[in-house]
Amino acid sequence: MQLSLEHVGKTVGPTAHLYPLSLNLAPREVTVLLGATQAGKTSLMRVMAGLDTATIGRVLADGVDVTRVPVRQRNVAMVYQQFVNYPSMTVAQNIASPMRLRGERGVDQRVRELAARLHIEPFLDRLPAELSGGQQQRVALARALRKQAPLMLFDEPLVNLDYKLREELREELTHLFATSDSTVVYATTEPGEALLLGGHTAVMDAGELLQYGPTAEVFHAPRSIRVARAFSDPPMNLMAAEAVAGGVRVAGGEVWPLALPADAPARLTLGLRAGGLRVVQRPGDVAVPGRVELAEIAGSDTFVHVHTAVGELVAQLTGVHDCPLGDPITLYLRPDQLFVFDAEGPLVQAPARAGRAG
Template identity: 70%
Template sequence: MELVLECIHKKVGAQTWLYDMDMALHSNAVTVLLGATQAGKTSLMRIMAGLDEPTGGKVRVDGRDVTGMPVRERNVAMVYQQFINYPSLTVADNIASPLKLRGESNIAGRVRELAERLHIDMFLDRLPAELSGGQQQRVALARALAKGAPLMLLDEPLVNLDYKLREELREELSQLFAAGQSTVVYATTEPAEALLLGGYTAVLDEGRLLQYGPTADVFHEPCSLRVARAFSDPPINLVPAVAMSTGLRLQGGLELAPRQPLPIASAPDLTVGLRASALRVHQRPGDVALQGEVELAEISGSDTFVHAATPLGEVVAQLTGVHYFELGSAVTLYFDPSQIYVFASHGALMLAPQRTGGC
């Protein structure tokens, strides 16, 4: 399916929920709608599905204008934050329901195949109420996949699951989407999900489309400070800086020499960004040392997040593995100066780190 949004906008009363935006979704690929709560993800998704009409603009499917066409006349599958299953039907019958409507043959075989892919084949004879929340969400996902719709919309489908289940399902979904034939739109507030799912990412903020493109490109080269903030978890470290003939002077007096010249005359006041993952506690050749004091250290999954007071201000370092720090203890953080982002005073990206490897 080729889905194209042309100058879509949405107003509700005096409030603007979506500002003018154009987007052409890539067929048989995942498009992630990334943004904080109330960024406009659900509003945009409902317009794509035909549940709501835009105030202006057009929705085209394979070149045909379907603006205003109700959802019942479109072939769309949807999965919501709150899983929705038929409570009186078994898991097997829930998954089979769209297959029966299409009159498919070998329904039992197809149901078992989908159930096995989502690891719920042992629950086929149970009712949804007899399953955990994560298992019920898998049933809803299996039913959506069984529908075989050319457009599948998933509105934060993992947000209500516990950490371990989210991690498992993220990996499974990326594999399922890659093997499918549907155009998938997946809404999330979490940058990690966007990176894992790959495909394309549209960054939304307060109803505006800030950037849209291949996920790796948007992550590594955010077009603005707003995009960098939205596509960073933990938040990107931001430091005021001044451009000089020799490079940059950061808040606190630290001086850096960027790997390429900056247009100093046009943008003397800058903001330097450094992702938390770029900070380390082990030094490498060419690193810059940053002395600090530990204000907080928290372990999340397989990473440790260290908040430290430094001459640059408070910074957050994301360290791989489990590390222990005494509160108030001295810590030296290191980073490669080639890993900085530089943003102009109006927020536009001026310099991004050079990419290495396949990502």
Template identity: 75%
Template structure:
């Protein structure tokens, strides 16, 4: 199914919720809508589903204009943040409901197959209220999958689950989406979730569509500072700099010997962006040194996040492994110039790292 949004916008009273944009999600693939809260993700999904009509522009499905056609007249499956199930129906009846509406055969077998894929088969005879939050959301996902709609919309479906359940369901959803042929639109605030799901990513901010493309491409080559901020977790380190004939002079720090595109003049203000994973404590040939003091060190999973005060500003380093740093201790972070992003005074990307597919670097 080919969904296409042409010049759509959404206004509510005097407020603009969605600025004019056009978007054609990849058919049969996952498109992630990535952005902070109130970026416009839910508003955009409601237009896609037919729950709302755009203030301007058109919504087309396979070339047919469906602008203003209500959701009940479209073949759309939706999963929300909340655990929305039929409370008086058992888990089995919830999953079977779209199958019965279509008059399908072998309903029991299909229900059990879906329940097995989502690990809720032992709960088929229970009511949703007897399940945990994670189990209830699995029921909602199973019902959406049972509908087998050509368009599946998931609005931050894992946000209300605990960390462990989110990790489990992310992996399962990736496999489920890969096995299906629906066009999947998945809204999230988490860059890591977008990277895990892969596919394509549309970055939204304050109702604007900033960039759309293959997820890895958008991550490694953010078109602007706004995209880089939205697609970095932890946030990208940003350092004020000035372009010179010899490279980039970091404000308060060393010269970064990098080449800018032809035509980039000297004495031009710019911003150097450094992902936390590009900083390390063990130097390598060609690295520049950024000395500082430890302000905070925290362990998350198998990584250690170190916040350091340096002459160029506060930097966050994501180091592989578990490390012990005393607060106030001296630390020197190292960066290879090839790992630096450069954004112009207008915020547009001027230079991306030389090896965008390189493995994440950390402490050794």
């Protein structure tokens, strides 16, 4: 399906849930809606599905205006954060229901194959009430996938699952989406999930569409500070600076060497993702001394919060590091890995990507 939104907005009373936006989804690809809670992702998906009607603008499906066509008259599959299953049907019957409605053959075998991929094959003869919340959510996912609707909407479907299973299912869903003919819209708060799913990403914040494009391009060239912070976990480190001869002067007076465009503004904000900070110096690095304020171990990484002269920084260090609170620490970064923004927000310059000029 080619889904297009033309100047679509949604208000409820005096409150704007969606500010007017236009969006043409790539057909038969994944579009990720990325943004924090209350960014407008669910409101936008409900308008796409026909559960809600846009206050202004039009929704077009393959060129046909469906703005006021209710969801019952659209061929759409949607999975919410909270699972929705038929309580009187077994797991197998829930998954098979869309196929049986279409009169398909070989239903049982395909149900077992999909159940195995989503790790629910042992539960096919059970009722949903006999399953855990995570298992019921996987049943809802399987039923939506088997419906094979031309438009499939997933509203943070893995958020209530445990970490290990969430990681496994992300990879499995990526493969399933890649072999599907459906247009997929997938909402998430997690930048890592957007990168794994690939396709295109629409970054949203407070009801606004900030940027839309191929996921890798949005990640490597966020057009504003708001996009950069939304597409970084933890949020991108930001440092005030000014353009000077030979580079940028940061708080504390030090000048870091950095080639800037000739028309760069005088007042700048420098951005650096947490993974761009190190505790071991490499050629071309500049040193940023500071003091440890907090150290968090998350999985195989350590997130170190450091108070420095250039601002409060968070470094993502691979492995488990012992960083006692209050201890001095020196972080290192390469100036050519910095994002440069106008102090007012727009992107001035992004770091050159490996294998690309400029």
